[in-house]
Amino acid sequence: MSYIADILKEEYIGQIAELEKEYFGGDAWSENLIRAEIGQENKHYTVICEDGKVVAYGGFAQVLDEGHIMNIAVRKEYRRQGYAKAVLKDFSEKAKKYGVKRFTLEVRESNLPARKLYEAAGFEFVGIRKGYYSDKENCCIYWSSQEVLF
Ligand SMILES: CC(C)(COP(=O)(O)OP(=O)(O)OC[C@H]1O[C@@H](n2cnc3c(N)ncnc32)[C@H](O)[C@@H]1OP(=O)(O)O)[C@@H](O)C(=O)NCCC(=O)NCCS
Incomplete structure (x- = not known):
């Protein structure tokens, strides 16, 4: 693994939108939605490329000293x-830089790979919102009490 973590740029938008569609279906962010994130002061994105291809990306919104993780996909x-793991570690670096002290996120109850990832990163499961998604699946709410992920 010889990656360089970059920020969100126009050149990555098309590939990210394709991956969104493939992995998140009806909940996917469109190209225009993703493009609108570029340059927003409270949004922090990490994009990892291998040989010019986007292989992983993720982002969080900063609300005061909290980081709300919006998406992550590989x-x-x-x-x-x-x-x-590399994306989450880069979030930690950005957290230190911008004064984020803790993180939170929501994930589908059935998404075990993601739940395992967040638990491995130090997140704690704190509760469920019933019927949260458009198809009525429950979401699980996680919090990390620190900015260091992994
Ligand atoms: C969830 C996802 C982002 C994980 O990405 P990944 O690059 O495979 O994860 P990593 O290799 O960094 O895994 C780090 C740790 O997370 C846990 N983990 C990740 N995927 C796992 C899986 N399928 N089963 C069990 N544990 C898993 C493990 O503890 C792993 O460490 P290990 O490999 O040393 O055991 C990826 O499966 C994905 O893109 N899924 C589709 C999009 C998605 O659901 N995103 C989350 C939305 S909330």
């Missing part, structure tokens, strides 16, 4: 190689 053929 291209299928690159999973279980530490890319999501």
Whole structure:
């Protein structure tokens, strides 16, 4: 793994939108929505490329000293190689830089790979919102009491 973590840029938007569609279906962010995130002061994105191809990305919104993780995804053929971990570690670096002290996120109850990832990163499960998603699946709420993920 010889990655460089970059920020969100126009050149990545098309690939990210494709991955969103493939992995999040009806909940996917469109190209325009993603593009509108560029340059927002309270939004912090990490994009990891290999040979010019986006292989992992994620972002969080900063609300005062909290980081709300909005999305994270890794291209299928690159999973279980530490890319999501690398994205979360980069979030920690950004947290230190911008004064974020804790993180929170929501994840589908059935999304066990993501839940395992967040638990491995130090997040605690704090509760469920019933019927949260458009298809009525429950979401699980997680918090990390510190900015250091992994
Ligand atoms: C969830 C996701 C981002 C994980 O990405 P990844 O790059 O494969 O994760 P990593 O390789 O960095 O894994 C780090 C740790 O998380 C846990 N983990 C990740 N995927 C796991 C899985 N499928 N099963 C069990 N544990 C898993 C493990 O503890 C792992 O450490 P290990 O490999 O040393 O055991 C990836 O599966 C994905 O893109 N899924 C589709 C999009 C999605 O659901 N995103 C989350 C929305 S909330």
